[in-house]
Amino acid sequence: MIDKVFLRKKLSEFLEEDIGYKDITTDNLDLDKNVEGFFIAKGSGIVAGTVFVKEVFNILGDADFQSFKKDGDYISKGEIVGVVYGNCKSVLKGERVSLNILQRLSGIATLTNLYVKQLEGTKTKLLDTRKTTPGFRAFEKYAVKVGGGENHRFGLYDMVMIKDNHIALVGSIKEVVKQVKSKVSPMVKIEVEVGDFQQLYEALETEVDIIMLDNMSVEQVKEAVEIVGGSKLVEVSGNITLENIRDYALCNPDFISTGSIVHSAKWLDISLKLNTGGV
């Protein structure tokens, strides 16, 4: 769950983006009754975001959301995600933001879960990346976890990731590690990306915590994992698909990361059905 202080700030911004100064349809109607509305799945998958929908209606006020599914539950087409009850204006004004969050996050959780299932029986964990929608990262990373994945770093501030460009600019992996080590907090982990075996051997001589094998074939990964031999954590990255992820996992890396669980996820179809007869 995202912290409430941070969450309320972000959700207020999302509501203001959609509502602006006024909902000129709903707020111009003579309506003052309570309704109940059911969030119904039009597709099947893993639900994510119900905890945020609850807070959306808390911010709008005069309406309350109760979830029938917990984030992470599987939902089948036709099942009810949850129910909102309250003043019909609040319900109508919170509908779109709630659905946009719920559909986007459930889509990510669902796709993530497909990848995670391919890893069953292996020691490999699925990681996300920083390839997220600007401004929405904390939510998308939350959905990855709901789907069974793990979060890689949140930004440039909470972990060191030495990439090909850093190495090329500084000259060698050893020199990059040396420079970073001398300046960075010892409380953060350091990962280095290697693109071939020469770099792998160089990385193994440094004090990095994790080695990322970038864009290697299954065969290369297999060999690399054996070379590392458990002396460092190993992450596999690059061109991972639902089809090939298991082959990579069977090479026994600690992690496989892919941005596609976020950037290629389609929304899970969910809609709000109002019981306009009231209750």
Place this chain on the structure above:
Amino acid sequence: MIDKVFLRKKLSEFLEEDIGYKDITTDNLDLDKNVEGFFIAKGSGIVAGTVFVKEVFNILGDADFQSFKKDGDYISKGEIVGVVYGNCKSVLKGERVSLNILQRLSGIATLTNLYVKQLEGTKTKLLDTRKTTPGFRAFEKYAVKVGGGENHRFGLYDMVMIKDNHIALVGSIKEVVKQVKSKVSPMVKIEVEVGDFQQLYEALETEVDIIMLDNMSVEQVKEAVEIVGGSKLVEVSGNITLENIRDYALCNPDFISTGSIVHSAKWLDISLKLNTGGV
């Protein structure tokens, strides 16, 4: 193009989300040289977002982006989108936000364009919806336009859209239109969603500008467009796919809208390749 005052505020937030208080990899290296970096397409499609990448590097400072492609241009795998030149730290710190914007928006523009091509030779225009990523709507709607689509309303504040729930709550289309008309600015357009022919006939007797045919079959849309006979604008919505959009368009509605051009778009693969030898 998004207005600069609004744009700088949003891009600053996006950069802060990614960088936080510091890039603990790049900012801990002894680097002080200029580099040039090429944004290279790893897939093919319509480019969108170059105008924002330019501003990302303006905000970071010490680096400048020049685009080889204009937003809306087709790009083939392997072609160069543009080049950034400047201090290597600024380039590295702006990389991810730039790519996230460029890949997400180009993905939307590309998918939108596929739909738009299905409408060739018809009078029908493609519209987006409010199904967008929270906090990122102005950018996603920009990409729809780049791809050849048109923008539906931006939020609840700039157009009246009378939906099934409004009608059910108030009692009838006529009564909703009457109430809204008496309060809303005459400068905004009014659209009403109808789900069957009885509602269609009722809507035709009101002063709404646009009628949305919701979830109708191709045959129903054909008949409905004939009934309207040009007296109002007609929008078709619901269950639109790349496969069926042309069939709907051949019924001659003014607009077909679909959220899928945004929520089902996959990112166009683009990466940044640095010339670390400098220039």
Place this chain on the structure above:
Amino acid sequence: MIDKVFLRKKLSEFLEEDIGYKDITTDNLDLDKNVEGFFIAKGSGIVAGTVFVKEVFNILGDADFQSFKKDGDYISKGEIVGVVYGNCKSVLKGERVSLNILQRLSGIATLTNLYVKQLEGTKTKLLDTRKTTPGFRAFEKYAVKVGGGENHRFGLYDMVMIKDNHIALVGSIKEVVKQVKSKVSPMVKIEVEVGDFQQLYEALETEVDIIMLDNMSVEQVKEAVEIVGGSKLVEVSGNITLENIRDYALCNPDFISTGSIVHSAKWLDISLKLNTGGV
């Protein structure tokens, strides 16, 4: 009514502008009792803003405002607008912001209403403009509606208005309309300003929704309305006064717009009278 999320953000800014870090008079007194305070009209007119005063005291807490008049009601000198009851410190700290909103908005509503009364029996509606106090537009436009007027566009983002400068820069009305039409959302209305009959005829050949007759005499407006003949909506603008507005209205335009209902409105005198004996 302005949406609550937006409203709370603005009212909090207004309160912070006035109170800063502390009310160094009130907060330095040993006071801890409840009082009731009566907002009393010192002049007569149309009340506007009571809905915002209620929220001002909600934000401050420990005090509640009950309105005896609804926004839009006529109030006579000496009558009570409403009563606030609660902790005396909250009441005193919310006094000035509440009064500034109430007096400014009631002044606008009252002046607007004078103009609106001149239109009685005609088909013409009164419109406001974008000539508003920076940062306070949503409130001032709300007051116009309370006074019986209608809102023109809220900003440069929600409607197209082609003015003399656009025409002069691009070359012709037709060319401006063509360029805008090809790019703008079909969901927004388009208005063009014409200064003479030649421009009027040119505008009539385009697909604009509304034609604004700028700075024309009553006679010219009469002729122009007849030329348009109901094929487009007609707005009259420029040099409108309380004295001449009815003459213009009798020419049967759809709208007459004037910034003076906002920028020339004097505050309605209202004061807060505390029952300091408590209750």
Place this chain on the structure above:
Amino acid sequence: MIDKVFLRKKLSEFLEEDIGYKDITTDNLDLDKNVEGFFIAKGSGIVAGTVFVKEVFNILGDADFQSFKKDGDYISKGEIVGVVYGNCKSVLKGERVSLNILQRLSGIATLTNLYVKQLEGTKTKLLDTRKTTPGFRAFEKYAVKVGGGENHRFGLYDMVMIKDNHIALVGSIKEVVKQVKSKVSPMVKIEVEVGDFQQLYEALETEVDIIMLDNMSVEQVKEAVEIVGGSKLVEVSGNITLENIRDYALCNPDFISTGSIVHSAKWLDISLKLNTGGV
């Protein structure tokens, strides 16, 4: 002049209020030439706000404003306030915010100046109040100074003002002064409002810096000023008009304050005339 850090924040908010995500008229035109635009007075009065207009165009960029009049100069109908030169899109997008600031502030400066002229030859200075448009106070108080008036306190935080309600709630002027004195910073001035001579005598026995005579007749003020005899500063407030202000001033109070210079000021008519032929 308002400080630049504070100013840029406010002006950016004002621009965003007007422009939103985009100017859908101007930004949808194929325009890319420079223009010059003349701000021309359509009425006569004291100019105020040119320093802010300059910053508006600095923020928008690609345009520069040069003022022909300094804030405080008298301008006659038909004279030019200043000229903006730059990209026509920036000029058009900054037009309304610039004019709203310039017209509103020049209106206040002009009305203020009328009052100030009535005080010529007396020792009395004109003061404003906290009756200002919410969110726009610093600008309106700036205009008062431009017109020759002086600023009273900016908010509840920078000066102690003991009003009738404080006195009634605490019990006596002496007790209020005692309580405040014991807690407030000795660096701020203390003013007390008195409504009759009994309160005046009580106030004179305290250590307040200024005594405000509230709603007294000219005769009462005359007597009160004599009673005070220069031992404290004296401010006259309540029901001040252009007609009676000189009579009050001839009683020799130090200050006369009135909110009407702000809340009853009508805008000075100023418009922007573009030289669309370019230069």
Place this chain on the structure above:
Amino acid sequence: MIDKVFLRKKLSEFLEEDIGYKDITTDNLDLDKNVEGFFIAKGSGIVAGTVFVKEVFNILGDADFQSFKKDGDYISKGEIVGVVYGNCKSVLKGERVSLNILQRLSGIATLTNLYVKQLEGTKTKLLDTRKTTPGFRAFEKYAVKVGGGENHRFGLYDMVMIKDNHIALVGSIKEVVKQVKSKVSPMVKIEVEVGDFQQLYEALETEVDIIMLDNMSVEQVKEAVEIVGGSKLVEVSGNITLENIRDYALCNPDFISTGSIVHSAKWLDISLKLNTGGV
């Protein structure tokens, strides 16, 4: 007490600085019980900040703080400041911000109080300065008052302080006072800093309210106070220590100011002890 609107904004920022998007320790535990936690003094001194701790837990929700000590009370090592009761996650997430406020402010109040005690029996009051931690000034100045000191100006906006540099740049004290007097609000006090007796005599001929004797010896201060003879308020500043402050005070200045009560204060040691057995 700091005003609530301002306070909630600042405390929310402080909480977000510490918690970010999530407390990845506490929020990842299966905890859902209420606890009570005791804020216990590990040192002795004057308590300050309990009013803010209460609001910290109000913002976090699900937890409530009750103070056993009022701000300004003396607390001995081992005594309890107050108790928080509520959901253990809220308690743990609010712990550090609460303690940082409480310890920092109590440290300032305690040190301030040591200085204030040195002034007992004299007419001299202790003042703080603008030497405060950026972003935290209102809180630190609050603590000074809790400790028995008084607040000097809050910023450059609420009082005139003419310093050596102003005098040197303009040419003379008289000229600075003349220029400022002609422009500044008459509602703010004016203070001038003098470094020697020549400047003192010059200052005495102006209308300033307060004269600051800067960096003078005890003997010089004694003489200066006699010269002023009560005609102006006198502030002593520069190199004030706990050891010498009484000597200065015995010269009878109105104020002695020192930044050291803020910038040299060490935190009062306070810790939170949870009763994890629940209640």
Place this chain on the structure above:
Amino acid sequence: MIDKVFLRKKLSEFLEEDIGYKDITTDNLDLDKNVEGFFIAKGSGIVAGTVFVKEVFNILGDADFQSFKKDGDYISKGEIVGVVYGNCKSVLKGERVSLNILQRLSGIATLTNLYVKQLEGTKTKLLDTRKTTPGFRAFEKYAVKVGGGENHRFGLYDMVMIKDNHIALVGSIKEVVKQVKSKVSPMVKIEVEVGDFQQLYEALETEVDIIMLDNMSVEQVKEAVEIVGGSKLVEVSGNITLENIRDYALCNPDFISTGSIVHSAKWLDISLKLNTGGV
């Protein structure tokens, strides 16, 4: 160095806190000349914050700061830190914020350095804590690094720290580690606080990265470090002083952490001396 986007936001807030809407002393003087100002050390120590002073004057504009010392350099009383040159109003308005940053941060760097020197010849590194001034953490942690210390976690979001309360609430170290491990990103390090040897042995059986020995004597630390035997990193915390830190370091822990380098640091005395004769 703190990232520029984040930095400009914070420094703008700091400047607005101090300046408000206007510097009513400086901005009311007829000054328009350039001056140079020297930041001069009045005490000796390690300089920190010059990089921020440069940006303060960039934001204010019309003035530029050049540092003669790099952050981390030792400065002796009387030496010059750097020089600002530019418009005298910008210089005067940026003076206090610049000094507050420079003095506070140099004080922290100087005290940190005293502790670091005690560690010379040992393998132990000095760590800071989350005991920082609310809103100013990134700056204070920057100063710790300048002084030769290392940064512990920045907040609750970037590292897991299992403390006594977590253990007491959940029941055992093993259970806490198990719960956290199952949920937290594998990319963050995990530290556990142990208070005795039983907890130490329990912690050694878990997969935590770092063990913090809380409030142990030198003898206990010596024994604990031997028990751990290099299998985990060891941090010593609690009651660390300048006097005892070396004794602890000689026990060979990896880290010793103390909040006192921040919360007990006194400001390094630095002042700005203007060359008001201009240049």
